[in-house]
Amino acid sequence: MESDDRVLIANLKREEKRDLAFNLLVTKYQERLYWHIRKIVVSHDDADDVLQNTFIKIWKNIDNFRQESSLYTWLYRIATNESLTFINSNKRKHFMPMNDTSEFLMNNLVSDPYFEGDKIQLKLQEAILSLPEKQRLVFNMKYFEEMKYEEISEVLDTSVGALKASFHHATKKIEAYLKNSDY
Amino acid sequence: MNKYKNDQPRLSEIKKENPFGVPANYFDDFPARLQARIDAEKEVVPPEKKNRFIQFIKPALGLAASFALVALLVYWPVKMYLTSEVVESAQQNNSYEEEFSSMVIENIDDTSFFALLEEPDNGIEFSEEDLLSYVSTNLSEYELYTETEK
Numbered sequence: 001m002e003s004d005d006r007v008l009i010a011n012l013k014r015e016e017k018r019d020l021a022f023n024l025l026v027t028k029y030q031e032r033l034y035w036h037i038r039k040i041v042v043s044h045d046d047a048d049d050v051l052q053n054t055f056i057k058i059w060k061n062i063d064n065f066r067q068e069s070s071l072y073t074w075l076y077r078i079a080t081n082e083s084l085t086f087i088n089s090n091k092r093k094h095f096m097p098m099n100d101t102s103e104f105l106m107n108n109l110v111s112d113p114y115f116e117g118d119k120i121q122l123k124l125q126e127a128i129l130s131l132p133e134k135q136r137l138v139f140n141m142k143y144f145e146e147m148k149y150e151e152i153s154e155v156l157d158t159s160v161g162a163l164k165a166s167f168h169h170a171t172k173k174i175e176a177y178l179k180n181s182d183y
Numbered sequence: 184m185n186k187y188k189n190d191q192p193r194l195s196e197i198k199k200e201n202p203f204g205v206p207a208n209y210f211d212d213f214p215a216r217l218q219a220r221i222d223a224e225k226e227v228v229p230p231e232k233k234n235r236f237i238q239f240i241k242p243a244l245g246l247a248a249s250f251a252l253v254a255l256l257v258y259w260p261v262k263m264y265l266t267s268e269v270v271e272s273a274q275q276n277n278s279y280e281e282e283f284s285s286m287v288i289e290n291i292d293d294t295s296f297f298a299l300l301e302e303p304d305n306g307i308e309f310s311e312e313d314l315l316s317y318v319s320t321n322l323s324e325y326e327l328y329t330e331t332e333k
Contacts, residue, residue, distance in 0.1 A: 023214060023218075026213070026214045026217060027214060030210060030213055030214070031210055034205075034210070034213075035201065035203075038203055039203075044203070044204075044205060044206070048209075048213075051213070052216070052217055052220055055217050056217075056220065056221060056224065059221060112203075114203060114204040114205060114206070115202060115203060115204070116202055116203065116204040117200075117202025117203075118202075120197055121197070121200070121202035122202070124194075124197055124202075125202065143199070144199070144201070171194065174194060175193050175194055178193045178194065178197075179193055
């Protein structure tokens with residue numbers, strides 16, 4: 001995968017091969033990035049907007065990619081930042097307090113026509129959305145996307161130790177939330 | 184730690200599955216929609232052809248616009264304030280004049296009032312010197328004396 005990505009990056013930096021290479025990049029990473037974004041912004045429509053913004057940012061900044069990290073973590077970092085920026089700008093639009101992300105995302109969850117989970121899944125998502133931002137990101141990346149701590153560390157620019165602590169706290173809070181709710 | 188261990192089953196009881204869905208063919212259609220947006224963005228930002236003259240006078244125009252804006256921001260409130268002051272004082276003067284004329288009219292008899300109305304008013308004002316010269320040329324000293332003795 002790493003060698004494939006190296007070829008892909010080399011082609012992205014060549015003017016005559018850029019369009020084709022970018023199409024390959026989109027096809028290769030769109031699903032993984034979509035699900036990563038969807039877990040953060042919750043609603044499908046918002047995830048679609050953020051995914052487009054993410055790829056446009058990648059398109060515009062591909063020349064700035066220095067290959068200090070893998071392409072995969074660089075894409076994840078852009079997707080994460082775009083998702084958080086999207087949430088904050090939407091909260092500003094709806095005059096919501098900047099620290100109150102949970103309420104905004106809960107509304108997204110309840111109104112999303114593409115949520116297909118049962119009552120238990122809904123409770124779990126509510127529990128995840130009640131977490132602080134960092135813990136929510138770490139929990140989703142570890143629990144659902146099954147990423148390694150080292151990869152999460154590169155994406156979120158946080159030490160592995162801090163990530164382990166965040167995941168531990170997140171799990172405890174989710175357990176407590178589920179225990180106190182009837183489902 | 185024991186509490187954490189006791190709590191663990193609740194999370195593990197939940198089947199780890201993705202509860203979110205997407206519209207049909209979403210991932211098949213996405214690359215084409217993205218390409219359309221990229222093409223649109225390319226059209227929106229055409230290569231800039233900078234007019235050298237406009238580039239040269241741009242700072243001056245900006246400065247002039249700033250001055251005009253500041254002048255407008257100062258002029259407008261001042262004008263509004265002064266206009267209201269002038270109207271207020273004019274209203275006061277009008278009320279004094281109206282009060283004076285109504286007092287005069289109330290105190291004169293009907294004949295004098297109608298005579299006053301019929302008098303031609305040319306709006307010409309006479310100075311004291313004009314009046315004195317008029318009186319001295321049209322009246323004799325005797326007539327003046329008798330008038331002042333009345």
